[in-house]
Amino acid sequence: MFNPLSILLVTILSGVMAIAVLGSLWRAAIPGVGYWLSANAAAIVALLAFALQGHAHASQWLTLVASNVLMAASLLLVLEGCLRFLGRRTRPWPAYLGLVAVLFGISYWTFAAPNFNARVAVVSAYHASLCVALAVLMLRGRPSNRPRYSYYFVAGAALLLVAAHTARGFMYGLGWMTQASLLQVSPSNVLFLALGILASPCLSIGVVMLAHDRLAERLERLANIDDLTGALSRRAFLAAGDALLDASRRSRSPLAMAIIDIDSFKAVNDKHGHATGDQVLSHFATFIARNLRTGDVFGRLGGEEFGVLCPATSAAEAVSLLDRLRARLAATAPHERPCGLRYTFSVGVDRLRGDESLAQLMARADGALYAAKASGRDRVMTA
Structure with missing residues (x-):
């Protein structure tokens, strides 16, 4: 049977593979790739910190606070990358304020008033809100002259994360489910981790598809547009x-x-x-x-x-x-x-x-x- 630790390790490996693929596109100077690389790197560090929970010498600042904030930041970086990919220059400042709120919430419910369910609720709410913004951006911002599939794939992965985090946040926030640790083995915990964490590699696959679509667009332009004059070839x-x-x-x-x-x-x-x-x-x-x-x-x-x-x-x-x-x-x-x-x-x-x-x-x-x-x-x- 799958357990939370094995899911974390599989997700770490998928993040490493995503970095390798996105890294191969770095020299193509595709807008957003730098953010997506940073997002996968932050997610890998966060997952490694999660995996240390329960270790005798691991600090709660690392395994609970830093890990949750880094995981939230990785999703924010995916959103930032998609904004740049679509040519948007504005930053999602409300999302940055939300990240600060996550930091304070996790710190409070870890040290001042320890409450696992409250931590899950605040993190899930933040992740769900970012994924809604990402899905809306992909559906509304897709260029009309480009194929829909990669944009819909990213939006679908984001909506899957919305469903997982919303359900998880409600169930833990309302006290319908209780546990003491992220790595606690239970059918419900494994299910939510599988939906919430394994959907992240789907986002990575989606942004790789977006990057390759941009490369295809450039090749089409080279084939159809005369570089010097801008007229049709x-x-x-x-x-x-x-x-x-x-x-x-x-x-x-x-x-x-x-x-x-x-x-x-x-x-x-x-x-x-x-x-x-x-x-x-x-x-x-x-x-x-x-x-x-x-x-x-x-x-x-x-x-x-x-x-x-x-x-x-x-x-x-x-x-x-x-x-x-x-x-x-x-x-x-x-x-x-x-x-x-x-x-x-x-x-x-x-x-x-x-x-x-x-x-x-x-x-x-x-x-x-x-x-x-x-x-x-x-x-x-x-x-």
């Missing part, structure tokens, strides 16, 4: 184009494509250097992205060439839109341009025809772009 742009083609055919609405090329970009690199060329690319992409309409799709096809997909837009409307952008860039004040350089761009435009593929549409728009270049640059032309 070629792969992501073509995937968006295929989806828009399907939607256009279903709704029988027009779809226009524009291929844009910065004029004489090689001369910019040769004369001013590649660093300045990168600044021009970044400035151009930011300018175009800010001036497109909601629903338009913008991506970098390679080098200084970019693409724009305009759903529910005819070729003539797309020409008008891109020509306005061309004139607006030409009117930009010198101090707003990278290194004060004046640069222009040429555009080729065409619309979707029949059941053709995206490659066929791109080929015609690209042909129109070459025609614009041959006609003197700094202009918009249709196929």
